[in-house]
Amino acid sequence: MTPPRLLIAVIEDEEHLAQGLLFNLEAEGYRAHHEADGEAALRWLLDAARGAPEHRPAAILLDVMLPGRDGFSIVRALRDSGCYTPVLMLTARGRSEDIVAGFAAGADDYLPKPFDLGVLLARLAALLRRMQWQQSNTLPAHTLPATNRFTLADHIIDLDALEIRRHHPQDPEPSTIHLTVMEAELLRYLLEHPGKIISRSELLENVWHVREDTDTRAIDNFIVRLRRYLEPDPAKPIHLLTIRAVGYRFLPEPETAH
Numbered sequence: 001m002t003p004p005r006l007l008i009a010v011i012e013d014e015e016h017l018a019q020g021l022l023f024n025l026e027a028e029g030y031r032a033h034h035e036a037d038g039e040a041a042l043r044w045l046l047d048a049a050r051g052a053p054e055h056r057p058a059a060i061l062l063d064v065m066l067p068g069r070d071g072f073s074i075v076r077a078l079r080d081s082g083c084y085t086p087v088l089m090l091t092a093r094g095r096s097e098d099i100v101a102g103f104a105a106g107a108d109d110y111l112p113k114p115f116d117l118g119v120l121l122a123r124l125a126a127l128l129r130r131m132q133w134q135q136s137n138t139l140p141a142h143t144l145p146a147t148n149r150f151t152l153a154d155h156i157i158d159l160d161a162l163e164i165r166r167h168h169p170q171d172p173e174p175s176t177i178h179l180t181v182m183e184a185e186l187l188r189y190l191l192e193h194p195g196k197i198i199s200r201s202e203l204l205e206n207v208w209h210v211r212e213d214t215d216t217r218a219i220d221n222f223i224v225r226l227r228r229y230l231e232p233d234p235a236k237p238i239h240l241l242t243i244r245a246v247g248y249r250f251l252p253e254p255e256t257a258h
Helices: 015-027 038-050 071-080 096-105 117-136 181-191 200-206 219-230
Strands: 007-011 031-035 059-063 087-091 109-112 149-152 155-158 163-166 175-178 197-199 240-243 247-250
Touching (some): 031 038, 109 117, 181 219, 200 247, 219 240
Antiparallel strands (some): 155 163, 163 175, 197 247
């Protein structure tokens, strides 16, 4: 039996661009669904997430500037609802601040307009491969490569599964926090550089791959979320420290006063 073709949601209000994307996605073997209005798109995406698997999109191509509701608020609402479908944002605004704002909202990748169709299809395929690999990964946690699995206090950070599992002695069952791709990549970078003071510009270049002289506070949104996931008291962090006017420092073991 032939497996069903993957469904791709195209949320784009420029009719000529949307029709071109729909035609080329179909030509590549995907199914495609189009929405042009932000509010209508969010309703459709939330309904699809609650519906039958064959009606759920495998990925979302999402324009930033839309009538009714912009792309940033759409992806934020999806993540808040527990929908972690990969999102590739399409934006005419290529400034570093806009790119990082998209990632902060929960997007997995971005592509500035105008873009090359081949690049878009390659980025889409990469997102789908990552998601399919995660869904098929049934290895026990202890068999995962050490470089992709970390322990921090009562948290197990599984970067391959995009999850943080917390098992506190007082909790009857472990709790699971789902990470976006970019949350996981930022966390990976911090985990791989314990104790080092890392500037915002270094994170922009090595995590977001933005190579402009831009020091944006948008990264703070990611740090706030990671603190909520990992810190005993997010208001008084002991692992993810802010270094004033510079950046951040990750401490696997909290510093003790002497």
